[in-house]
Structures are given as C-alpha cells and as structure tokens.
Amino acid sequence: MCDQTFLVNVFGSCDKCFKQRALRPVFKKSQQLSYCSMCAEIMATDGLHENQTLASLKSEAECLKGKLEEERAKLHDVELHQVAERVEALGQFVMKTRRTLKGHGNKVLCMDWCKDKRRIVSSSQDGKVIVWDSFTTNKEHAVTMPCTWVMACAYAPSGCAIACGGLDNKCSVYPLTFDKNENMAAKKKSVAMHTNYLSACSFTNSDMQILTASGDGTCALWDVESGQLLQSFHGHGADVLCLDLAPSETGNTFVSGGCDKKAMVWDMRSGQCVQAFETHESDINSVRYYPSGDAFASGSDDATCRLYDLRADREVSIYSKESIIFGASSVDFSLSGRLLFAGYNDYTINVWDVLKGSRVSILFGHENRVSTLRVSPDGTAFCSGSWDHTLRVWA
Amino acid sequence: MAQELSEKELLKMEVEQLKKEVKTPRTLISKTGKEIKDYVEAEAGNDLLLKGIPEDKNPFKEKGGCAIS
Numbered sequence: 001m002c003d004q005t006f007l008v009n010v011f012g013s014c015d016k017c018f019k020q021r022a023l024r025p026v027f028k029k030s031q032q033l034s035y036c037s038m039c040a041e042i043m044a045t046d047g048l049h050e051n052q053t054l055a056s057l058k059s060e061a062e063c064l065k066g067k068l069e070e071e072r073a074k075l076h077d078v079e080l081h082q083v084a085e086r087v088e089a090l091g092q093f094v095m096k097t098r099r100t101l102k103g104h105g106n107k108v109l110c111m112d113w114c115k116d117k118r119r120i121v122s123s124s125q126d127g128k129v130i131v132w133d134s135f136t137t138n139k140e141h142a143v144t145m146p147c148t149w150v151m152a153c154a155y156a157p158s159g160c161a162i163a164c165g166g167l168d169n170k171c172s173v174y175p176l177t178f179d180k181n182e183n184m185a186a187k188k189k190s191v192a193m194h195t196n197y198l199s200a201c202s203f204t205n206s207d208m209q210i211l212t213a214s215g216d217g218t219c220a221l222w223d224v225e226s227g228q229l230l231q232s233f234h235g236h237g238a239d240v241l242c243l244d245l246a247p248s249e250t251g252n253t254f255v256s257g258g259c260d261k262k263a264m265v266w267d268m269r270s271g272q273c274v275q276a277f278e279t280h281e282s283d284i285n286s287v288r289y290y291p292s293g294d295a296f297a298s299g300s301d302d303a304t305c306r307l308y309d310l311r312a313d314r315e316v317s318i319y320s321k322e323s324i325i326f327g328a329s330s331v332d333f334s335l336s337g338r339l340l341f342a343g344y345n346d347y348t349i350n351v352w353d354v355l356k357g358s359r360v361s362i363l364f365g366h367e368n369r370v371s372t373l374r375v376s377p378d379g380t381a382f383c384s385g386s387w388d389h390t391l392r393v394w395a
Numbered sequence: 396m397a398q399e400l401s402e403k404e405l406l407k408m409e410v411e412q413l414k415k416e417v418k419t420p421r422t423l424i425s426k427t428g429k430e431i432k433d434y435v436e437a438e439a440g441n442d443l444l445l446k447g448i449p450e451d452k453n454p455f456k457e458k459g460g461c462a463i464s
Contacts, residue, residue, distance in 0.1 A: 054406065291438065312428075335443070337431070
C-alpha cells in the first residue's frame with residue numbers, strides 16, 4: 001500500500017570490519033557510518049554496556065558520597081561554639097579607618113601586604129598595580145599592566161618583587177627597584193600561562209615559586225626563574241577563584257575555592273587533592289587558613305562564611321545572619337584566630353567571633369563592594385580594598 | 396582540563412577521589428575544637444586587633460593635629 005517502507009540495500013565495505021556486506025546506516029557521535037549487520041549488533045550492545053557503566057559509576061559516586069557523609073558525621077560529636085562556651089565573650093570593638101589610600105582610577109580588585117608590615121601592593125580594573133607605604137600613604141611604585149581587570153597581586157616574601165595578573169591569563173613578576181631611571185615594566189617576567197583569566201596568585205615560602213589559580217579550572221605551581229610548570233592541580237569543575245597556602249609550619253598544602261562551590265585541599269608535591277568540602281551553596285570567593293593551619297575559612301556568594309576543620313574533615317561553623325544577603329568576597333583571620341574579618345558586596349565588613357559564631361562588629365566606610373581584605377603580617381591592622389577605588393587600613 | 400574528558404572518565408576520576416577521601420583519618424570535633432580554642436587563648440595576648448592597642452603605640456595612629464579634650 002501507500003505507506004510501505006523500503007529498505008534500501010547498499011552493498012559495500014563495512015566501516016568497521018571492512019568485509020563486503022549489506023550495509024545499514026549507523027550513527028556514532030553524530031557521524032554517519034555504514035556498518036554490516038554483525039557490527040551494527042555489536043555496537044548496539046556495546047552502547048548498552050557504555051550506558052550501564054555510566055549509570056553504575058554514577059550510583060557508585062552517589063554511594064561513596066553518602067559513605068563520606070556518614071564517616072564525617074561520626075566525628076561530629078559536639079559543636080564548636082559548645083566547646084567554646086566557657087570562653088569569655090568579646091567586648092565592644094572600636095575599629096576605625098586609619099588610612100585611606102586613594103589613587104586607583106577604577107575598582108580595586110586585590111591587595112597584599114609586604115612582610116615589612118607597612119607596604120601594600122594593590123591592583124585594579126584599570127590595569128594599574130600600585131605599591132603603597134601604608135604609614136605615609138605615599139605611592140612608592142606604579143606599573144600599568146597590558147590588560148584590564150588585574151584580579152590578582154601578591155608581594156614576594158623578600159619584599160623585592162611583586163606578582164600580578166588577570167585577563168591576560170598570565171602571572172607576571174616585577175622586581176621592585178628604587179632607581180628612578182629604571183622602568184619597572186621593562187624588567188617584567190612572565191611566569192605563569194593559563195588558558196583563562198588569572199584569579200589568584202601567591203608566592204610560596206620564597207621568591208622562587210608562585211602558586212596560581214585560574215578561570216580555566218586549575219591551579220598551578222611555577223618556577224619563577226625559568227617559568228617552568230612544576231605541578232598542576234586538576235579537580236575543580238569550574239573556575240577557581242581563590243587560594244591560600246598553609247602556614248609554613250604545617251607542611252606543603254594549600255586550599256582553593258571555586259565556582260563549583262567546592263573548597264579543595266591539595267598536596268603541593270603530588271598534585272593530589274587530599275580533602276574536599278562541598279557545603280557552600282554558591283561560588284567560593286575567598287579561602288584563608290586558620291593561623292594554626294588546622295582549619296580554614298571560606299567566604300561565598302551564598303552570603304555565608306564557613307569554618308572547616310581539617311582534622312575532623314568537616315565544616316564546623318557557619319557565620320551568617322538573615323540580614324546578610326550579599327556575598328562575602330574576602331575573609332581573613334586576626335593573629336590569634338579569634339576574629340574573622342569578612343568583606344561583603346553590600347559595602348560592609350563584618351567581624352565574627354570565630355569560636356562562638358556570632359558577629360561582634362560591623363564596619364562601614366566603603367562606598368561600594370569590598371573586594372579584598374587582608375590582615376597585616378603582625379596583626380596590628382587590616383586593609384580592605386573596594387570597588388569605590390580606595391583601600392582602607394583599619395586598626 | 397575538565398572539558399576535555401568524557402563524562403565517563405570524569406566520573407571515574409570522581410569515584411577514585413571519593414574512595415580515597417572516605418579513608419581519610421579523622422578526629423572528633425570535641426578534640427579538634429578544643430585545640431582551636433586552646434590556640435586562640437594562647438595567642439590572644441599577641442592579637443592586637445583583639446586586645447586593642449594604645450593610641451601612642453599604634454603605628455597607624457592619626458598623624459599630627461591637636462586633641463581638644
């Protein structure tokens with residue numbers, strides 16, 4: 001009748017076994033091939049196995065995640081604030097802006113302290129990287145990067161160089177010179193190369209190695225002198241936004257946070273992830289190790305900051321309030337680890353009591369998002385940078 | 396990068412990683428939390444942002460000017 005389908009018999013060489021057979025069209029990864037009926041059968045059953053393996057892997061992963069939760073729950077015998085019940089509550093805090101560093105032409109994106117506790121390097125959306133003396137507010141050095149959005153900058157431990165990068169996908173090192181005749185940009189050394197923007201960088205214990213985090217989803221360790229990649233860290237499922245190195249006494253690890261809501265702790269020598277935490281509900285913008293190295297804090301777009309204990313392998317505290325609805329962009333601890341300073345997208349800085357989980361102070365002053373925040377190396381002050389083009393030193 | 400691997404390979408990596416993580420040695424929070432608290436108490440004396448700092452010792456004190464009391 002009218003609706004009979006005709007099978008067109010094509011004879012030829014099978015694309016798989018190359019034997020001369022009657023062929024039928026077969027689709028593999030949206031490419032059309034011609035297989036004989038034997039190979040077509042095999043492919044159909046292979047496909048079935050493929051799906052089975054995928055499904056079984058997925059359920060294995062789910063099962064392992066459940067097991068991990070169970071194991072972690074076993075250690076959760078008490079809450080941190082319960083352990084700290086007897087600790088004296090904190091009094092009123094009077095922290096004021098002591099210095100305002102003006103000079104950037106656009107949003108301040110990142111800053112870092114020099115080990116001398118007075119110099120600060122900061123970078124901005126307008127491509128400028130400035131080194132300041134925070135005591136006098138004088139600008140000591142300034143360099144213009146060939147790209148805008150310099151999202152990362154860091155001071156070298158020796159105080160003799162700075163590193164920075166951003167939309168150029170690179171991390172470059174500039175030696176700092178006091179010779180007025182020398183052009184800082186001329187001595188620039190490109191160290192790291194990523195395939196997407198540079199979001200964070202940090203020198204390790206020496207001027208010789210730099211750790212970077214990138215929008216390409218990876219972190220990497222580089223040798224500054226040769227520019228060689230020493231180790232790369234794969235595991236994040238999306239952009240990595242931040243990283244922090246463990247305090248030197250506690251060994252060779254670092255923590256990173258990303259848009260995949262995960263905070264991951266890495267072994268720098270093997271490149272392996274040793275622990276991962278996925279309790280945040282949105283991008284993790286900032287991670288910072290606790291001064292003792294046994295824990296770390298994170299700040300996220302989900303408007304919370306959290307504390308993760310590395311030896312208990314779980315989140316032990318959440319710092320949040322219903323009234324805080326804007327993301328936390330940057331976090332850092334005071335010297336003893338009792339206070340957690342967090343800069344938010346609602347222009348404020350909240351100061352949290354790490355042990356009791358309560359907010360002790362809220363600092364106003366910036367006129368736009370707080371994008372970066374670091375406590376000085378000796379803990380006498382902290383500096384915040386903002387989209388309002390300024391940096392403020394608080395003490 | 397993550398984008399270059401097939402879904403199956405990504406899942407295999409995830410399963411391997413999870414297997415390792417399940418075996419991580421862990422300590423009770425009552426113990427680790429106490430250690431955090433002890434650390435804070437030990438260092439609190441040195442924490443200037445916590446204790447506050449007398450104006451004359453503060454390197455960031457206001458420059459110059461007179462105080463009218």
